[in-house]
Amino acid sequence: MMHRTKKLLKAALALSASYCGSVAAADLSVSSGDTRVFDSSAGFPGGVDVNGGTLVIGGNGGGAGVTIDGNVNATSNATIAGFGAINGDLSVTSNSRVAPGYAVGTPTGVSNGNLVVNGNLSMSNAVFDFETGYAGLPITQPGTGDNITVGGNVALNNTTLNVSVNTLGVNAGYYRILSYGGTLSGNGLSLGTITGDSLPAATIQSLTGDKQINLILGPSTTNLWNGNGLASATRAGGGGGTWTAASTNWNSPSNATGALPDGAYAIFTGAAGVVNVDGSAGPVRVSGIQFATDRYRLQGAPITLLPNGGNPPAIVVGDGTYASGQFVDTIDNPLQGTNGFVKTGPGSVILTADSSGLTGPILIADGALEIDGKLNGPIDIGREVVLAGVGQVGTTTLYPTAVISPGNDGSPIGTLTINGNLTFGQDTIYRVHADPASTASDRIHVTGVAYLDGTVAHVGPDGNYAPRATYTILTADGGIQGRFTGASSAYAFLTPTLSYDTKNAFMTLTRNDVPIGSVGGTGNQSSVGGALDNEAPPVTGSGSQSATGSGSPPAAAPASAAAAAAIAPISGTAASQVTEALLSMTPGEARAALNMLSGEAYASTASVLQSQADTVRTLPMAPLRRNLDGPALAGRPTAQWGPPSADALPQSGAHPVWAQVFGNWRTFASDGNASRVSQSDGGIFIGGDGAVGGGWRLGGAFGYTDSHSSIADTSSRTDVDSYTATLFGGRNFYAGPGHFRFTAGAAYTWHDIDTKRSVAVGSLNQQLESSYHASSTQVFSELGYNLPLGDSYTIEPFAGVAWNQLRTRDFAESGGTAALHGTGRSDDVTTTTLGLRGAWQFGSDRAPNRLTASLGWRHAMGDVRPSQDLAFDGGAAFSVTGVPIARDAAVLGLGAEMTIARNTTAGISYDGQFGGGNRQHSGLLRVAMRF
Numbered sequence: 001m002m003h004r005t006k007k008l009l010k011a012a013l014a015l016s017a018s019y020c021g022s023v024a025a026a027d028l029s030v031s032s033g034d035t036r037v038f039d040s041s042a043g044f045p046g047g048v049d050v051n052g053g054t055l056v057i058g059g060n061g062g063g064a065g066v067t068i069d070g071n072v073n074a075t076s077n078a079t080i081a082g083f084g085a086i087n088g089d090l091s092v093t094s095n096s097r098v099a100p101g102y103a104v105g106t107p108t109g110v111s112n113g114n115l116v117v118n119g120n121l122s123m124s125n126a127v128f129d130f131e132t133g134y135a136g137l138p139i140t141q142p143g144t145g146d147n148i149t150v151g152g153n154v155a156l157n158n159t160t161l162n163v164s165v166n167t168l169g170v171n172a173g174y175y176r177i178l179s180y181g182g183t184l185s186g187n188g189l190s191l192g193t194i195t196g197d198s199l200p201a202a203t204i205q206s207l208t209g210d211k212q213i214n215l216i217l218g219p220s221t222t223n224l225w226n227g228n229g230l231a232s233a234t235r236a237g238g239g240g241g242t243w244t245a246a247s248t249n250w251n252s253p254s255n256a257t258g259a260l261p262d263g264a265y266a267i268f269t270g271a272a273g274v275v276n277v278d279g280s281a282g283p284v285r286v287s288g289i290q291f292a293t294d295r296y297r298l299q300g301a302p303i304t305l306l307p308n309g310g311n312p313p314a315i316v317v318g319d320g321t322y323a324s325g326q327f328v329d330t331i332d333n334p335l336q337g338t339n340g341f342v343k344t345g346p347g348s349v350i351l352t353a354d355s356s357g358l359t360g361p362i363l364i365a366d367g368a369l370e371i372d373g374k375l376n377g378p379i380d381i382g383r384e385v386v387l388a389g390v391g392q393v394g395t396t397t398l399y400p401t402a403v404i405s406p407g408n409d410g411s412p413i414g415t416l417t418i419n420g421n422l423t424f425g426q427d428t429i430y431r432v433h434a435d436p437a438s439t440a441s442d443r444i445h446v447t448g449v450a451y452l453d454g455t456v457a458h459v460g461p462d463g464n465y466a467p468r469a470t471y472t473i474l475t476a477d478g479g480i481q482g483r484f485t486g487a488s489s490a491y492a493f494l495t496p497t498l499s500y501d502t503k504n505a506f507m508t509l510t511r512n513d514v515p516i517g518s519v520g521g522t523g524n525q526s527s528v529g530g531a532l533d534n535e536a537p538p539v540t541g542s543g544s545q546s547a548t549g550s551g552s553p554p555a556a557a558p559a560s561a562a563a564a565a566a567i568a569p570i571s572g573t574a575a576s577q578v579t580e581a582l583l584s585m586t587p588g589e590a591r592a593a594l595n596m597l598s599g600e601a602y603a604s605t606a607s608v609l610q611s612q613a614d615t616v617r618t619l620p621m622a623p624l625r626r627n628l629d630g631p632a633l634a635g636r637p638t639a640q641w642g643p644p645s646a647d648a649l650p651q652s653g654a655h656p657v658w659a660q661v662f663g664n665w666r667t668f669a670s671d672g673n674a675s676r677v678s679q680s681d682g683g684i685f686i687g688g689d690g691a692v693g694g695g696w697r698l699g700g701a702f703g704y705t706d707s708h709s710s711i712a713d714t715s716s717r718t719d720v721d722s723y724t725a726t727l728f729g730g731r732n733f734y735a736g737p738g739h740f741r742f743t744a745g746a747a748y749t750w751h752d753i754d755t756k757r758s759v760a761v762g763s764l765n766q767q768l769e770s771s772y773h774a775s776s777t778q779v780f781s782e783l784g785y786n787l788p789l790g791d792s793y794t795i796e797p798f799a800g801v802a803w804n805q806l807r808t809r810d811f812a813e814s815g816g817t818a819a820l821h822g823t824g825r826s827d828d829v830t831t832t833t834l835g836l837r838g839a840w841q842f843g844s845d846r847a848p849n850r851l852t853a854s855l856g857w858r859h860a861m862g863d864v865r866p867s868q869d870l871a872f873d874g875g876a877a878f879s880v881t882g883v884p885i886a887r888d889a890a891v892l893g894l895g896a897e898m899t900i901a902r903n904t905t906a907g908i909s910y911d912g913q914f915g916g917g918n919r920q921h922s923g924l925l926r927v928a929m930r931f
Contacts, residue, residue: 030055032076038084043067047088050078050096057115058084071119074098074126085116089152097127100146112144114322120152120182123159128189130177130215131164132196133366144346144366145175145215145320153182161189161204165196165217172218172308173290173345174267175320179212189213203253209234215320216253218288218308221264223250227273231255238270238293245282263287263306268296268329269319276300277333288314291329291347298331305337305358312339312360317347317367325367334358340377343369350408351375351391362394370408371416378420388416395420395448398428405431405459406442412461413442421448421478428454430484432496432507433461434471436584441471441507450476456507458489458496474505492519492587511583516594519587522673524880525594531871531878535579574817575875581762593761595675599820599870601709601716601755603882604677606806606866607668608709609751609776610829610885611920612681612722613804614913616747617780619660619685620701620728622895622909623928624743626850627654627689627697628732629786655905655928656699657688662924668883669917671865675714677883681707687726698729705749715758724749738788741796744781751775753811759818766816778804784837792841798856800833808868820870827863829885843899850907854893858913860885889915897926904929 028044030036032052038044039058047070048055055078058066066084074080074096081099092098101113112133133144161177178189189204201222205214209232216222224231227241231251241249243260250260260266263285268275269292277284279301287308289298305313315331318324327347334353335341340360343349348368355375362379368386371393378395381387381402388405396418398404402425406416413433422444424430434441444450456473474480479502487496487507495512498505515533520526582593661684668677683706689699705722728745751774759766784798806827813819835856843849864885871877895909905928913920 027070030078038066038068038082043069043084045069047071048073050074050080052076052078054079054081057082057086058113080115081113082115083113085118087118089119090117090121092121092123092126095125095127097129098123098148099129099131100148101131112146112322114147114149116149116151118151120154121148121150121180122155124155124157124186126159127192128159128161128177129164130161130175132166132175132217144318144322145177147176147321148178150178150180150182152180154178154180154184155186156184156189157186159186159189160192161215162192163194163196163202163215163217165194172222172265172288172311172314173216173316173320174224174269174292175215175217176292176324177213177215177320181211184208184211184213205253207234207236210236216267218265221261221287223252223258223260223264223266225249225266225268225270225275226251226257227275228271231257231270236270238268238273240273240275242276242278243284243298244278244280245284247278247281260286263308265308265314266290267292269293272296274299277303286313288316289331290314290316290345291327291349292319292324294324294327294329294347296329298333300333302334302336302357303331305335305339305341307339312363313337313341315341315343315349316345317343317349318345320345322346334373343367348386350389372408376419390414390416392417392419394418395422397423398425398454400425400427401429403429403431404444406444407433413440415443415445418444418446418448418450420446421451422446422476423451424453424482424484426453430454430456430473431459432456432471432473433459434469434507434509436461436469439469439471441473443472444474446474446476446478448476449478450474450480450505452480452482452484452505454484456484456487456496456498456505458487458491458494458507458509460490470506470508472504473507476503479503480505490586491584492516492590493583493585516579516582516590519590520594521591522595524598524600524673525591527878527880528598528870529582529590529594531876532575532579532582534876535573535576573872573874574819575872577817578761578764578872578875581764584762596714596757596759596761597818598714598880599757599822599868600674600880600882601711601714601718601757602811602820602822602870603866603868603880604668604674604711605709605718605720605753605755605882606808606825606827606863606868607882607885608666608677608679608707608718609720609722609774609806610804610827610866611666611668611679612664612705612707612720613747613749613776613778613802613806614920615662615664615681615705615922616703616724616726616749616776617745617778617802618911619662619703619924620687620689620699620726620745621743621782623655623658623660623687623926624689624697624699624728624730625741626897626928627656628730628741628743630654654689654691654697655903656690658926658928659684659686660924660926662922664920664922666920667918671884671917674881674883675711677709677711679707679709681705681720683722685724685726689728692729694731695733696729696731698727700728701726715760716755717757718753718755720754721752722749732786735785738786738794741784741786742781744779746779747776749776755813757813759816761818764816764818766818768813768815768819770811770813772809772811774806774808776804776806778802782833794839794841796837796839798833798835798837801830802833803828803830818872820872822871823869825866825868827866829860829862829864831858831860833858833891835891849898850896852893852895852897852909854891856891858889858891858915860887860889883918884916886913886916886918889913889918 027046028048030050030053034053037056068086071088074092075094078096100115203216226237228239231237265288266286267290272293272295274297277300285304325346330350332352335355335358340362343364350370353373365382371389371391374392381398383401386403407414432442494509496507517526517529663682666679670676685703687701689697703724707720710717726747730743733740757768780802782800784796786796810824812821837854839852867881893911897907907926909924911922
């Protein structure tokens with residue numbers, strides 16, 4: 001019996017379970033009598049063989065993230081249970097069973113679960129244990145059930161489904177028990193034992209076209225809506241249409257078409273639609289309505305709710321899975337009847353009509369009820385259930401952990417009326433929205449007595465709240481008994497306090513003592529937040545206040561100078577306006593806003609320009625090295641008498657004039673403070689060098705670089721036009737079998753910089769931009785030893801050093817109050833490089849070709865983590881740092897060069913640099929000529 005099996009499983013967990021933390025990546029065996037539980041803190045990287053034992057994946061009811069990476073094989077009366085996932089295949093044979101979730105034990109325990117199999121599921125001579133959720137007061141999971149989600153194929157052979165029903169009256173209906181992404185094979189799933197409070201009719205529905213297997217529990221008159229006429233043995237119907245007492249657009253669980261019997265249980269599944277209820281053929285009467293699909297809407301004539309035996313009518317939103325908690329379905333029809341109803345399922349139902357003709361008790365046992373119409377009967381709101389809307393209900397009791405939240409999507413701020421008394425249970429929550437532009441807020445109007453308990457939670461909406469704004473959040477015509485135990489706000493810098501008179505509860509929002517900088521998740525965020533704290537300093541006191549009340553509304557005058565400063569209107573400087581926009585934010589929103597406000601793009605631009613200097617100094621060095629090694633070429637042979645022609649004289653193998661076109665693609669990784677930067681540039685350099693005597697060659701080059709960098713996290717983009725002049729030279733010094741090569745140079749680059757930032761912070765939505773200048777000055781040198789290896793190969797170990805100074809000028813943004821201005825700065829970076837080059841030359845002496853490769857290590861010192869001083873207009877200065885330059889990086893290069901004409905060569909090359917999470921890829925095309 002399945003119910004007994006789950007109780008034995010709970011006992012096993014309590015008495016003999018082995019809880020697994022970190023484990024080695026090897027297969028695991030679970031033997032008979034053994035129970036292995038993988039809780040929410042650990043998974044398993046291998047496969048598991050369960051031979052008569054029990055495996056629980058995510059055993060604490062919150063283990064949806066726990067995974068078994070390999071295959072799981074269950075044999076010899078084994079049990080697979082839990083709430084997690086199997087990334088491989090699941091095979092269940094030899095009287096073994098799958099029981100998603102685990103034993104309830106008590107009505108408040110976690111029962112149902114979704115077990116995920118990302119591979120294939122195969123069950124042969126096996127059992128699937130299915131259990132519905134408990135219902136009652138306290139209430140846990142009514143309208144939900146166990147289910148399995150399979151990513152691949154499903155094979156079911158001689159597999160039995162056992163069903164345990166807890167409180168059938170609120171658990172009848174349609175349950176998605178298995179869904180799959182591949183194919184279904186085998187002789188299917190057969191119904192086994194049914195246990196529980198009563199023995200309902202049960203039907204297994206296999207829809208291969210929809211890739212799902214469903215279980216339908218409840219009265220024999222249960223029918224499924226088929227408004228679009230598409231229902232078949234393999235697919236669900238659904239859709240829009242007209243529903244009358246005589247219309248034949250309903251299908252039984254066995255797919256027989258007909259009218260919905262009077263007082264039947266109506267299930268809406270398949271594709272959602274608008275269903276028009278027409279009473280012309282007689283009243284439409286049902287014992288239950290279930291929405292197993294999101295976004296159905298019923299409208300038109302009244303619907304009468306009838307009891308089903310001794311059970312009250314039911315309204316269910318969901319398909320039995322926890323995922324259907326996102327469903328929202330609407331009934332615009334008036335509801336009638338004398339037995340109230342029970343709402344189950346994890347989804348939300350919206351009632352918009354005047355249903356004052358419906359009498360009897362109402363129980364909202366799961367999910368949410370939004371009442372925008374009228375209900376008269378007494379209403380109980382269960383544990384963790386939400387009551388919302390702008391309508392009217394009768395005497396209301398909120399059980400522990402229930403939530404009441406006036407308003408709806410159309411009116412986020414609204415009034416919910418209780419025609420009778422309202423009782424708040426322990427740990428209940430009253431969610432309040434308050435208008436930042438006025439003193440309007442959510443309000444509960446109680447025509448009787450309000451018995452207070454629980455807490456008030458201020459949840460928005462966003463906006464610039466007036467300091468010390470006071471809102472009336474509850475009015476009770478019959479008076480107030482008790483007090484809320486406290487109040488909280490979703491906003492980091494506002495604290496709600498509560499006060500009362502005999503019939504009203506008030507909430508006042510004031511600036512608390514939480515510094516803006518304290519919520520920053522990075523150094524940059526904290527830095528800009530600290531500067532903004534100077535504009536609206538936190539008050540002295542606790543950042544989280546609660547009030548039991550004094551029986552009178554709040555005084556109009558501040559109690560202290562600190563409070564007076566806190567509630568005074570914020571001055572009109574740009575910095576203060578930015579601060580005001582931040583005060584009405586949650587901690588997460590504030591961190592995102594501080595990130596956008598920080599202006600870190602200006603600091604990161606320095607890293608980009610420092611890295612761009614690598615290209616400036618390396619571009620002219622390759623042709624210089626080639627020309628220093630260029631051999632003298634024999635002149636052309638001649639048969640004439642007399643002095644030789646110029647062509648017959650020996651010629652230099654150098655190609656002194658060159659042009660190079662290049663492109664770079666760089667990524668600077670986030671260091672946990674500054675955000676990731678993506679950058680690309682391209683340009684052209686033209687230069688040349690010549691012999692000046694004594695073996696020396698000197699040259700120069702001019703270049704242009706067009707650079708673009710962006711930071712997605714801060715909506716920033718920087719464009720730079722750079723103009724470079726370079727002087728360089730070098731000489732070979734012959735020693736031993738090879739020669740030393742010394743090269744050196746200096747370069748100056750002028751940068752025209754344009755930065756654009758988008759800032760969307762609270763009420764601020766601004767496009768900011770700046771134009772400013774910078775310059776780079778660098779000197780560099782390298783010493784290598786070129787060693788020939790035969791006639792065609794050479795290797796060259798080398799060591800290089802470079803120094804670059806980047807000087808940035810002052811700048812000021814325009815475009816709004818969030819605009820920044822920055823001071824000029826100087827950043828110096830020194831790099832050293834150790835590496836090895838190799839070359840292979842082939843072809844003739846007059847038309848040589850070369851392949852080259854290099855590998856090295858580059859070390860950076862100095863201002864590798866650039867900073868920038870910034871300030872808002874009228875505000876205090878703060879400093880932010882940019883993405884760092886990698887202190888250590890691997891550099892590599894590959895190149896090819898070939899002679900394409902008598903005096904012309906062309907080459908291509910790739911260079912890469914990798915270190916500290918940063919990456920650079922460079923491509924170059926070079927053409928060189930001699931005359």
